[in-house]
Amino acid sequence: MSFGESVEKAFTTMTSTRKIGDLQRDIQEPRPNDPLTTDHGVKVSDTDNWLRITNGSHNGPSLLEDQIGREKIHRFDHERIPERVVHARGAGAHGYFKVFDDRASKYTFAPVLTDSSRTTPVFTRFSTVQGSRGSADTVRDVRGFATKFYTEEGNWDIVGNDIPVFFIQDAIKFPDFVHAVKPEPHNEVPQGQTAHNNFWDFVGLQPESAHMVMWAMSDRGVPRSFRMMQGFGVNTFTLLNASGERHFVKFHFIPELGVHSLVWDEALKIGGQDPDFHRKDLNEAIENGAYPKWKFAIQTISQSKEHAFDFDILDATKIWPQELVPLEEIGELVLNRVVDEFFPETEQVAFCTSHVVPGIGFSDDPLLQGRNFSYFDTQVSRLGINWEELPINRPVCPVLSHNRDGKSRHRIVKSDVNYWPNRKNEGRPVPPEEGGYVEYAQRLDGIKKRARGEKFQEHFNQPQLFYNSLAAYEKVHLVNAICFELSHCEDPVVYKSYIDILNNIDFDLAKAVAIKVNGEVPTKPGRPNHGKKSKGLSQLDFLPKEPTIVSRRIAILITDGFNAVEMQAVRAALTSAKAVCYVIGPRRNFIRPMSGQDFGRGVFADHHFEGQRSTLFDAIYIPSGEEHAKTLAKSGRVVHWVREAFGHLKPIAAVGEGVDFLRNVVRLPGVDLFVPSHNHDSDEVVTSYGVITTGKYSISSAVTDALQIAPDTRGFASNFAFQISQHRCYKRESDGLSDQVAF
């Protein structure tokens, strides 16, 4: 039995895939008291003092002969490798991919897409594009969504983004685009954002970018979590079936938790308060067993229909509208294991669009063609020519080639031939019927020149389609985002000229931006808006099929004298639906409940009010308790917590005196709150603009409440949970309530 086969036998469960088994050979797990050694294995007696001349009271020179000191410094001096030229900041996790059945076999013979008995190990890395390795997670940017499938026929990489289109059509423009988007050359400013002259200068002069700019400036540019974004392969690939027929294909990942974003003010603040927000969110969810999951879908177009559309299907600045090319869900991707060590896994993982397996191929998409060259090339500069031998990158199937040597070669091939043909028939090319990769025999006709096809010249139909398809509040966010960015451009040539591009998309959009940023307000549309809409462009089209609060972070604000019995009942209800509750109090210690409640030393607070901010939670709950409510009223920080959550459109729940605190101290505008007729002894629930209030809640309420997360439930916790499952209350914003609160 080969090593790979024995590994597969040993690791058959979903969390220990064949790839995890393969990595075991390189994993070291130190135990307490294990000895420290040099890298050549000699035990070290002192790692704190350089070998030197000393007379006991004074130090003389340190000696170059200290091979242990030298090794330690040498190794440290060379710890850094070049960061990725783009997508430098990222976080990754292991998981698996499975198809539901063999329905895709009409398009492809690739077993990874057709064999439902297989569990294919994967590693997925999410990233931002613009910033350096140490930049913040929540900046406005495109997110990378790259997945390596360790299939039995070799590695297949989908190197995609959370946005289905790209800024440019032809790979030759990529260096210009990246130079323009990255920090400016003279002062290396700004970090992790596109709000600067050079980006807007470039996109203003390169109208093919208009569609992607619209997506990046929409809420898609500030995802709430990697777990709540779509993934797209973006480029057009091809599938080949057993009869030799070819289809063009686009790949999609659709998150189980719905597509959801931060609000901009929140994203800005989290950038300072918790720059690792997204990577922590990914790890927290996996460690809590709330494994991120995506449906995997394909859109296919048969070879004969290639030219049947009014856009070119090989143009990466265009989507294939769902109404024209429906999505077929064929499988799912699950991430269920965090990395053991960041550098060897997340930093050294190296993706290539050119990594395809038999049954999957390329198209003549001019962006993809350039990418197929670029990724391999850049991995050589980042990791060295033998990067595919690194544990995270090596396939789980046998690898044998006549490629040899180069820096840091690991594999030892025991053979006296390293070329083909050879007298021993070693490393022989494999015919297609035995699994050898073969390209589709494509007829080509044309003349050689530097040019793009005719349909590549049209740039505004689809940005219009995108804009028209957004919900009203999403349009407002889009306008605000463009205004924010253009306000950061100092050169009037830049911020004034982008209005022309916007006016080719929508007259009202262009006017709204021009007024705010000191552009020239257009008097007539650059071209008429066709008024068409499409499904799947607004995030509203992606609410989870079943409302869920799995893994949502809920802050419970308490001080001494709070109602611990009620709080425990609410917390138990929310936790039973797999939300993650955090108790926030005046100190990270035990908080005393109201008199008469026996809770030993009290309830332990996970954090104190200054240690966290409302931005880091999805919802807030304030229990009852007279003394507790009076203390809350004296804390400006807590009042700010609640007002900020209101401004960020998050669900807020309160009971009893907690409601009085909302009414008398926080004073949320325009919201109906529970009114106690005589006392708080009522469990009637009032839900208004995502604020859920009641007089009392007890264990018996929890029993009748039963946590049904549905729109018309009566219970307090159920109502709260339903509001959380809807992510935010955007009506609060569209009715102008959030604007009235200082936060």
Ligand code: HEM
């Ligand atoms: C459809 C358009 C594109 C998409 C969706 C895309 C996506 C990505 C993603 C997700 C990564 C990060 C991979 C990781 O997590 O390690 C990445 C990195 C990179 N991309 Fe692209 N990209 C696109 C276009 C291009 C083009 C046109 C080029 C060059 C011609 C290019 C060159 C690179 C390079 C050099 C890296 C760094 C790779 C590394 O060091 O590991 N990309 N891209």
